[in-house]
Amino acid sequence: MGSADLKNLLVIPSQTRPARPGRSRLQVLTPPSVLGFGPGGVALWVGAPDRPGVQVVICSGQVAAIETVHILLYARLTVLAADARLSVRYNAVAERELQPLVLALRRRVAAAERELPPAPAALAALPYKWRRLLASDAVRLETGEQVAAVAGPLPVPRRAEPAYGAVVLTARELVTLADPVSVERAGGRYGVDTHYIPRDRIETVRADGQGLGVRACGTDIALPLGEDLAHRAVAAFARHVPVAAPAASPDAPH
Known part of the structure; x- marks a missing residue:
C-alpha cells in the first residue's frame, strides 16, 4: 500500500x-x-x-x-x-x-476538520471506566483535542450487568464506544467496541429503535446503542452532522 x-x-x-x-x-x-x-x-x-x-x-x-x-x-x-x-x-x-x-x-x-458543538464530555455520572475512556486519547486523533460527547446506559437483558456507551464528536471523526453486551461473549464488561467514522464522509445519521444508523461512503453502519442514547446523540449533534429526516409513519395521512 x-x-x-x-x-x-x-x-x-x-x-x-x-x-x-x-x-x-x-x-x-x-x-x-x-x-x-x-x-x-x-x-x-x-x-x-x-x-x-x-x-x-x-x-x-x-x-x-x-x-x-x-x-x-x-x-x-x-x-x-x-x-x-x-x-x-x-x-x-x-x-x-x-x-x-x-x-x-x-x-x-479523516483529514478534513468540521465545527464542534459547544458541549464538553459529560463524565460525572459515569462509571470510572467510562470517565477514563472519554478523557483519554482513545477517542482523539491528537492528544488533548476538544471533543463533545453524549454517554449513558445501554439496553441489556433483565438481570444482566449494566452496560454503557458513548457517542463522541471530534473535529474530524464521529466515534462510538460501547460495552460488549452479547450474552455469547466471555469477560463480562472487560472490553469495548469502538467505531471511528470520518465526519467528512458521513452522508446521514439516523436514530431508530435499535440504535444509531450512519451512512458513510455509500455504506450503512448499524450501531446498536439503544433508542435513548441514539436519540440523545442526534439531538445534541443535529447541527453538526447530516441528520436523516424521520421515517414517515405508515399510518400518516398522505
Missing part, C-alpha cells in the same frame, strides 16, 4: 480460537496473516493453504469506518468500505504494535 517499511506490517501467526468468544468446545484454526498499512490504505495477506495471497485491499479514499473490538485477550479489527470488508482477529497482546498503525490510518482517512 505504498510502503515497504516493516514497521507498517503486523504479522499474525496461525492460531486456534473459539468459534465464538466464550465458547471453547468448537475451535477454529486460522492461517497466518499479514496486515499492511501505508499511504494508499490497508491490505490483508492470508497464508491459506489452498489460496495464499492478498485477500483484501482497501484504499484510504474508500474507507467508510474502522471498527475495533476488545474483550479480554480477544481482539478484532474491521475496516469497512462500500464494496469491501477487511476483518482480522488477533490476540490483544499485539495491540501495542497495532494501535499506532490504526491511528495513522484514521488520521489519513
